[in-house]
Amino acid sequence: MDNVKNDPYYLDRMKTDLEFINRNMLGVTKPEFEENEILQDSMMFRLIQISENARKLSEEYRNKNSIIPWKDIFGLRNKIVHDYGHVDLKIVYETLTYDIPDVLEMVKTCK
16 A cells, blocks of 8 residues: 555545544434533544644645635634633534534535
């Protein structure tokens, strides 16, 4: 296996994490999410990974695919990492259930 890490590689990693979130949040209610610390940690880890991989995409690539809310993706990562003990689970839940499916569809259209 070659070890080339380029825009297609990082985009694929993002898709994998976005799909993981969609699969594992399907049918999860807000109270269920708020009570399940393992699910919270897993989903926040995936959100951080999505942001880390998005940041590794070239600026040219991000500019070419400006439909993706890159700044929001980076901002959510920073909020989770720097305020981890004080993360608003309501915002995280809403992001996971409402925003991530849309972002996945946008990412699927990237070239």
